[in-house]
Amino acid sequence: MTHRSHYGLALLFSLLLSSFSAVATIEAYHFDDPGQEALYKELIAELRCLVCQNQNLSDSNAELALDLRRQTYEMAKAGKSREEILSYMVQRYGDFVLYRPPLQQSTLLLWSGPFIILVIAITTLVILIRRRKHEPQPLPQEADLKRARQLLQREKR
């Protein structure tokens, strides 16, 4: 699947979606238990196709994705839980396979970042507005007054 890795470089303008391959490889997997089917669908949407530039298992036609979908299907059908399947995948392929990065030391900043940014931003905002409110208002400039007079006159006419 080497051609896939070239799109990202080759196409500035496909700013959207340059990384997708566009052929549907569709398996008609059959489930007896709808819970297992839901789990399967959820997992192939959240697991990454490792050899693709940026695709989940569900959207990829790479052989590895095919293989991993089959494994996910078999494990889901065998009644394995979400955690069991995920830890099996991580053991073999590392955290890279997860589109939902696990909370750990190296991702602490990633998960807490948005919250920290929000708190800082709102605090700054409130402080600024309060401070501004107490500042003395500057006297109107002569030019402003003149303009105001003109406007008033125009209004009268």
Next chain:
Amino acid sequence: MVPEFGQMALVIALVLSLIQASLPLAGTYKGVAVWIDLARPIARTQTLFMVLAFAALTYSFLVHDFSVRYVASNSNTALPTIYLVSGVWGAHEGSLLLWALTLSIWTTAVTLFSRSVPRETVAQVVAVMGMVSVGFLLFMILTSNPFDRLPNPPLEGRDLNPLLQDPGLAIHPPMLYMGYVGFSVAFAFAIAAMLGGRMDAAWARWSRPWTNIAWVFLTLGIVLGSWWAYYELGWGGWWFWDPVENASFLPWLVGTALIHSLAVTEKRGAFKAWTVLLAIFAFSLSLLGTFLVRSGVLTSVHAFATDPERGIFILIFLCVVIGGSLLLYSWRASQIRSTVTFDLVSRESGLLMNNVVLVVTTASILLGTLYPLILDALGVGKISVGPPYFNAVFVPLTIPLAVMLGVGASLRWKRDDAGRVLSHLKWPLVLSLVGGVLFPLLLLPSFSWGAALGMVLFFWITLTTLLWLKQRGGAQGLRHGLVATGRGGWGMVVGHLGVAVFIVGITLTSIYSTEKDVRLAPGEQYTLGGYDFLFKGVRRFNGPNFTASGGVVEVSFEGKKITTLFPEKRDYRSGMPMTEAGIDAGITRDLFVALGEELDDSGAWSLRLYHKPFIRWIWLGGLMMALGGLLAASDRRYFRFQGGDVGGGG
């Protein structure tokens, strides 16, 4: 010969933009009127040469001049003419050329529609845009020349990436570029204001329509790209939070903050420094997006390190533009502080809150986009940050934004009373809570709190917006409000209703979509979302540069035939397979069929079926937002050149 002409035109354009970037600016400092007045003609001449260069490359595509490396790599004789033309921006070099051309066109537009602007300001704006031109032209000529010749021209060229052989994607890039590059006008006005030390409401009024138009183009570009992904990729998805998608979404978010903050600067003279900062960020993020997509850093941090020429150039360019403008900002910011005051409860505060949430959202998405790159570069490990992360961040931030949107317009400038606002909005609040809960209970297949929340927000935005319009009409009510409101007010109404429609689309599509992968032999059918999909078989045929298998699927609802869908699977000459989904579009639902593989000799195929409620509302909402921006930009007051400073509209 023609490619050499194009090459020469590029070099001349570079020389002209060097002059454009320096002389007019020097003129404003030395007070040389001739230099100042040079800004307009020189920018126009530069554009002329860019058009020539672009025409030369287009011509080379049309006559199949495969001695040009870029033409040979991205087209062949079997390609339909429309894709020969769109092939010009089908890859790296040509898309840079389109970028630079777009920049020239924007600059020329500024020279044409700026009669009311003092000529010193025009000179400064044109000079700043000239500097950006210099950067892009140097980049092209030094690292990515579209006119490079091949020593041994092939008889036949390669194929244009089949993904791009689609009318939607042919016009997607020019739209997106108009948006990206359009923010350079707001940027240039901001830099000019800092250089000249003039920061008044007039400055905001000049840059406002430009910013709105750029934002409209960017919105359209993103909507178009999302729609294209939906029907072309065959996965029924419309947004994947891919870094390349984020690259266009980040400037859009900051641009949205910018158009709101410009409104405050124009009307109230507040937020001056903040508006300047947003203008710098909007354009910087456009450049950063280019860096992310162009440098190869997304494919792999290591690929970037081994072939760094292009990446390093963009990185330096980025540092110069962002670093330079922030330096200028830190030097000038104290002089442009606004002296206007307002209360914690006021329309100013509301809009500032909107800005804060948008900027926090931008920062968070930027963090998620860059985080895996940084970890990888530091050697800490490889992780993936995908839709689960971005949704977890984006959705909770968007909900307060939507709530505030309803409150914001009803707030009074400068000082308002929380009690008054609450009693004013009491009815919309009650009605939207009731309507939002009843809607999924009564009209949707199953109740879900997520859907209820989405519908509450929809009713809330719609009702508060209508209430605002009614208020504009004064005693005569809603109907008079429709007339009394200027285009600016109309823009706000349509844009905000667009947000409401967009929220419905996202909520209902993500909660109620159903999909199924099935094996169907001819004559077999499957029922999804109440619709019966009857598979009639597959026929094979040839296109201009591909062979295809076309499926025939008859869809009926309660025994009545509704439509026949023709999903296709194409094999392009380049060896790449593509799917063309069969889609029946509707206001309340889309039916979508993608053709998979032939499973055995019996003629059975695997098919993917989707039932997607309200998905059109996502793009409809985007289009309404774009229309709103267009209406606001066309407000009468921007075209009133002399006097008459009393602005109308919202």
